[in-house]
Amino acid sequence: MSYVGPDFDPPQPRRPRRGPLTVAVAALVPGALLGWLVYEAVGGSGGGGGSDRATVRTSPASSAIGTPVSSVAPTSSSPDDGKVPTPTPSSPAASGPLKGKVVVIDPGHNPGNFQHTAEINRKVNIGTNWKECDTTGTSTNGGYTEAQFTLDVSHRLKALLEKLGATVKLTRDTGSPAWGPCVDQRARIGNLAHADAAISIHADGAAAGDRGFHVILPGSVHAGAADTRAIVAPSADLGVRIAGNFVRVTGEPASNYIGDGTGLVTRKDLGGLNLSTVPKVFIECGNMRDSKDAALLTSGAWRQKAAQGISEGIVSFLRAS
Template identity: 80%
Template sequence: MSYTGPDFDPPQQRRPRRGPLTVALAALVPGALLGWLVYEAVGGGPDGKDRTASPAPVPRSATVSPATPAASPGDDAKASASPSARPGGTGPLKGKVVVVDPGHNPGNFRHTAEINRQVDIGTNRKECDTTGTSTNDGYTEAEFTLDVAHRLRTLLERQGATVKLTRDGDSPAWGPCVDERARIGNTARADAAISIHADGSADGNRGFHVILPGSVHAGAADTRPIVGPSHDLGVRIAGNFLRETGEPPSNYLGDGTGFVTRTDLGGLNLSTVPKVFIECGNMRDSKDAALLTSGAWRQRAAQGISEGIVSFLRES
């Protein structure tokens, strides 16, 4: 997802640019480890490292200030969402529902008229979806997000969660639209939802950031009930993502906090369940692109996101 153009809210309670997320986590994690009970092992994927236990979550009391398209179905396929859902097994998250939203769709490149259709996001109207970005070598954001989503689904299912994807390998040729992506999470009554993305900024801009929903009460949108729990979810995901991947907080958004609050994203505005976006890195930066195209790194990214979600759900 690119940040050229759209407005977004500045991070709340800005911190200095010395990477406060990193400093805060360095102080919090050792203490949290002492009180954390090792729970059911979470294994790595085919390209990732095996883990025998999940690291400690960021404590709920922690205060981190938020401040080559793949083959797709036939071009005539309707873009109605057909989310993939598989029931969870036994484990600490049995009974919990997580919706994972892999950003964009490989077919969007061939369906610009359809994805440019305006939809209501509460505050205003925006395009149904966008093409997303890609690395300079042509590895698309849509391909990246689906790969991480599959890895994340496997990890969460091993914890007993039921995981639903807003799109999967058998999805329609384009979309779904951002309003439909939000509805999938709402209809599922998800306990947590996350939209996975990678940015398309300038070379030299690197790092991850988590996008939190701002307070919106307009039209069909009312995020007020989910702002608090979404913030909690975002803090936990950011902390675990940082520890697992070593990817620094963004050096070009969020003043080094790793958080951005926005009120112009339909996927957040229309959500009635706790939800955040994560931009895992910048596909246009050479250093980040080398990570994003690595299967082993994508496994660590999924691991970090999973641990953040598990931490949130075990405390909720």
């Protein structure tokens, strides 16, 4: 998300880099993640400015924060052919450990938003204030759009979760309307599905040299149509598990420009989170405007790893809930 709109604020001034903190390493496995305790997931004031932070504490046995990401070896078990799996029907498999669980995946933006600026600029109520229905998203310098990236990863993630028996729904898909849906509608899809977990897939559009991923957690909001108080804690748990597995599987470092090296940020200005009544997080998988990250984001093999890391985080959360 790089353009000003419902789910992105203008990039903040770059803060001095802290120590080599990361969210997890190869030693962090789903079993160990069960010991992670989230004591605080609410940052500073909400509204349209600033990024809130989450304070995440881990048990001594499972803590791997502080180990350099360079020591993480990406897994080699994911397919490396770069092909996009054929989307499967939104129905649970006959059996599997996630049978009965519902996951909603929200592929950020829409390729047609560029041609429908009037529609996506319409303001919607996100609880704390009013924001545009949607935005165009960003792209690599070579023209690979965020909307293409998010749908590709979402298809891969959907296939992985359905193999485990989950019912998976997308907020948009191939053949969807030419623009949107609006951020309030995206949240409503997850709510009406009574999702056990929901995730919005994005890629960032920060300055070159800014790289890495970060997971956005909902802050505590109780205003207008928004009330996130019941989902703050489970969403933080979901986000921590996704972050730990994402860095382990992909080798992508935690963001060096937001989140103080933790890979976790709490915000109160995102309609997709504010209006959610089910556990939900956003993930910015990397910076499309940085050459190193762009090389990963445009690789089908790496996108498969991204989907695998996100999937393992969701599976860990669902098995523990």
